Amino acid sequence: MTEPDQAAFWDERYATGEYLFGTAPNAFLAREVHCLTPGSKVLAVADGEGRNSVFLAQHGHRVVATDISERALDKARAFAERRAVDVEYRQANLAEWEWPAEALDAVVGIFIQFAGPELREDIFDGIHRSLKPGGLLLLEGYREEQLAYGTGGPPNIENLYTEDGLRRAFSTWEIELLDAYDTEIEEGIGHSGKSALIDLIARKRG
Template sequence: MSSEKTAYFRTQYEKLYSDEDYYWGLEPAPFLDELIAWTGKNSNGLKVLDVGCGEGKDAVYMAQKGCEVTAFDITKSGIRKTKKLAKTKGVKINAFVADINDFQIDDEFDVIYSTGTIQYLFKDRIEGFFAKIKQLTRIGGVVYFNVFVNKSFLELPPDWDKEETMWKTGELFLHFADWKIHKIDEVIFECHSGGIKHYHCMDTIVAERAI
């Protein structure tokens, strides 16, 4: 892993998030309520980790539900906006800059989720990343991950970063083979990021640490 790679990612997203407008909007991801429900617990005081939180729309939504939220992203501008959004909404979040490839957190969580981010894991860090995620999840806790997967009939998205890695169908699921799987899914959807219509194929998993 070279430090240039990390700096390169940071630069791309720093730029996208540098406006005061929210690049990803403010609408939280639709899966968050269902994710809380999978824990079987009340959202109040639930410990949540958002991995690659971007500008914080999901992390702030979880905090608004009463969760105790930790969130990180590689971009300083994303974290600045996460904190700003939290302040605007009157909630507290533990948000900081960190890299998925080498983040350190000494805690445990009821919910860990990451959307649109783990394709930035370096190949040699994937095993270690999931080992860490499993350790950070409480027994009975749930995780949500999605990742873009390669399909020979789909072109690479026009704004695909050369540092992003397409995964293979099912690869994500195997990392949680020994967990209780609540949901696995693969969908193809239209996207207009970068201003050009294109398609993504995405695998998603919701899994629970049973023991």
């Protein structure tokens, strides 16, 4: 899939009246949200219909969330309104987006594996630039073994994570957690079943 096709692809996927990945927060984020300093300014990257950004706002954080799909953002804004929280939603193609400089306390990236190797490197660089010294990244994605399960995620292996790949990508960071495991997940109709996951918590060195 070429980058110009991404907006139309995701608009079509999010056109359902249901929330594609549910409204409950990602389990990894819910488990590790305590790592964030109270009142942090947090960017939720490619947040889709808002399940994670709303959760972060409910925990008192100042949240900015991006997605390429206007349809997803409309659903996210409606969800935030129903939950009576404030989130700043921005339509953004991360292949072109200008990342803010040292403006964020934390970045959350949950299943952002629409990005192939080149775009992924640009996104990771943008995250590094955007975080303040000491800022935290919470990242979860599928490992290459996910292809055998077929329960979600991209069909192309180059978009999936490996432990060695993440260690190389964040070699200048302080890695606080890097955990690869298989588990059952139920996240709406978009992610369901046994999955090969990897979680990363990394801190930008001051």
